[in-house]
Amino acid sequence: METIPIRVLFFGKAREIVKCDEQSERVPVDADYQRLFKMIFEERFPELKEIASSCMLAVDQHFCRPDSKVELYPNSEIAVIPPLSGG
Amino acid sequence: MSSTKSLAPVLALVGCTNSGKTTIARCLVDTIQKLGKSAAMIEQDDDYLLAHQVEKVPRKHNPDDFYYHYDQISALNVGGLEKRLLEARQKADFVIIEGNMIAEIKEIMQLVDKVIFFTIDQKTCRRRREQRTYDPPDVEGYFDQIVWPAYLEHVRNAMSQARLDDRFVFVDVSSENDKATEKEVFEVIEAISRDFIKITSQTLELDAAMKLLRLPNCGATSIFIGTTRDTFDGKEVLQLSYESYDEMAYPELRKLCSSVRATFPTVERLIVWHRVGEVPVTEASVIIAAASPHRKDAIQAVSMAIDELKARIPIWKKESYADGEHSWKENEEWKVGKPKETSSSQIATYTKPQGDAKFFWLHELIQQLERLRKD
Known part of the structure; x- marks a missing residue:
């Protein structure tokens, strides 16, 4: 399976839990949302599991839903989005 | 000469x-x-x-x-x-x-x-x-x-x-x-000349916002200012700070302005400013303002914009308390309905001024530049 390099970005509480802003990872080029979610919250950063149910992912600056079609490119940005609190 | x-x-x-x-x-x-x-x-x-x-x-x-x-x-x-x-x-x-x-x-x-x-x-x-x-x-x-x-x-x-x-x-x-196309080029010029978006670590100045909203055909200006509070659930808040995913927040804010404009087409100018970093208690963390010919649209546009901002703009607030604890806040608007999937950003334009829109918006852009010069 062909894999590509991507960047995982953390914000707010997620950033605090993993203690970093950004991590480089490799994922299968055809990974879907569920696969990315599992990879991030279970395999690579299990410490995020406690907040997983309240988080979303954004791929290349677009919000994604579990049924979203995800298109990944080299250096794509996957952001872990905990509950928003702007305003 | x-x-x-x-x-x-x-x-x-x-x-x-x-x-x-x-x-x-x-x-x-x-x-x-x-x-x-x-x-x-x-x-x-x-x-x-x-x-x-x-x-x-x-x-x-x-x-x-x-x-x-x-x-x-x-x-x-x-x-x-x-x-x-x-x-x-x-x-x-x-x-x-x-x-x-x-x-x-x-x-x-x-x-x-x-x-x-x-x-x-x-x-x-x-x-x-x-x-x-x-x-x-x-x-x-x-x-x-x-x-x-x-x-x-x-x-x-x-x-x-x-x-x-x-x-x-x-x-x-x-x-x-x-x-x-030329039409698309001027839609961009229109969007940046009528919707003012800013994510800043500087103090938000209401006067500066008012200057951008002053228009001869607008009889109504509605303003929402969100300021930081010193208590939460009886606990004393010592410090508040915001962080933003700028690369996503900017295009999302642009889309927000477009959807507000689609809902309230008479809104002539819209301002959505958010402060990030530390915001001392009593200072503004957000200013949203709209100008329109009549009051209803301006008021409702501002209300819609702040609701949308809380529901979908990737910005986070941390409160630090006097007892040494801290917490990341969660907006009600987010809990009620998480953002839908978003596609590439779209710039929407709805009102066309008299005459040729492209000259109008170019003129507006030039005027804004010249005003910057004078200030």
Whole structure:
């Protein structure tokens, strides 16, 4: 399976839990949302599991839903989005 | 007489390769000339150094071979570029300078009045880059190793500069099609001339917002100011700070303005400003304001904008309490309905002023620049 390099970005509480802003990872080029979610919250950063149910992912600056079609490119940005609190 | 002529305003068009900067610049120059004024256009890419003067970077997958790194300032003759800009400022009524690195060149930025930074997504950029021929031609892997990482760096730099520098405006021009029409160019000009978006670490000034909203045909101005509070659940709040995912927040804010505009088409001007970093208690963390001919639309537009902001703009607030604890807040609006999937950003335009819209919005842009000059 062909894999590509991507960047995982953390914000707010997620950033605090993993203690970093950004991590480089490799994922299968055809990974879907569920696969990315599992990879991030279970395999690579299990410490995020406690907040997983309240988080979303954004791929290349677009919000994604579990049924979203995800298109990944080299250096794509996957952001872990905990509950928003702007305003 | 050149000795009495005031220096021309300088507009910088910056951003991703293949975002359409050059097309937009040419279109603006053309239209300014139709208004009977002179406009000069300066392209950064005319001041590249010769290949042998450009840094060589080993290729990741073949270290014996290398790329010429054209996506960094050291590949440019900055002095030459600066000289052309200084001359153009003396001669023309209006100057447009375009290039992907302009915002990072100190000498040039000292001369610039406003920066429009065009962002695009990788899908759009990659597709367009593949369709064009470059001199020297793109070699395999150049996009992945040099072009895109350099762009991400440029965006990050520009957005962090913008937190302290009000001259920056961001507009996302990701699109399914590759040839911007004149109509689309002026939709961009309209969007940035009527919707004012800012993510800043500086104090939010209501006076500055009011200046942007003053219009002869608007009888109503509605303003929401969100300020930080000193207590939460009986606990004393010592400090509040906000963080933002700027690369996503800017295009999302632009979309927010478009959807507010679609719902309340009589809104003439919309301001959405958010402060980030530490915000002392009692100071404004957000200002949302709208101007329209009659009050209802202005009031409802502001209400919709703050609800949407809380539901979908990637910004987070941390409260630190006197007892040493802290917590990341969660907006009700987010809990009720998490954001839907979003596609590439769209700029919507709804009202057309009398006469030709393109001249109207160009005129507006020029006026705003001239006002900046006076302030």
